[in-house]
Amino acid sequence: MPAAALKPKPSNEPLPTQSTAKRPVPLDTPYAPVAKRPLPPGRPREWYVTHNRRLKAMRLAIALLDSGVHQPDQARDETIRSAARLIGVHPPSETTCHMVRALMRYAR
Incomplete structure (x- = not known):
């Protein structure tokens, strides 16, 4: 029996420990909602507002990067607000839009 017949054919499926960064991700599927956890109690109200604004800005920046806005x-305000509609969050304020652009600058 030839030696080539004994070798298993390599699979294109990544191993469970391999990075999935090179796998194509379909962008036309809706984003899955993130599991929410309760925030720590006892902080000032402004802390919660800022925390939620940062989370929203991060989600929007990721959605924009996935859609090709690098x-x-x-990333004008209209572009960011259309990405917000796409991922199903309320339209961001001017402050949040500014934060999205700042995150994109930092990611470069």
Whole structure:
């Protein structure tokens, strides 16, 4: 029996420990809601507002990067608000839009 017949064929499926960064991710599927956990009690109200604003800005920045908007100057307020509709969150304020662009600058 030839030696080539004894070798198993390599699989294109990644091993469970391999990175999935190179796998194509379909962008037309809706985003799955993130499991929410309770926030720590006893903080000032402003802390919760800022915390939630940062989370929203991060989600929007990721959605924009996934959709092909890679430069902060491409992310106008209208573009960010359309990404918010796409992922199913309330339209962001001007402050949140500014924070999204700042996150994109930092990611470069």
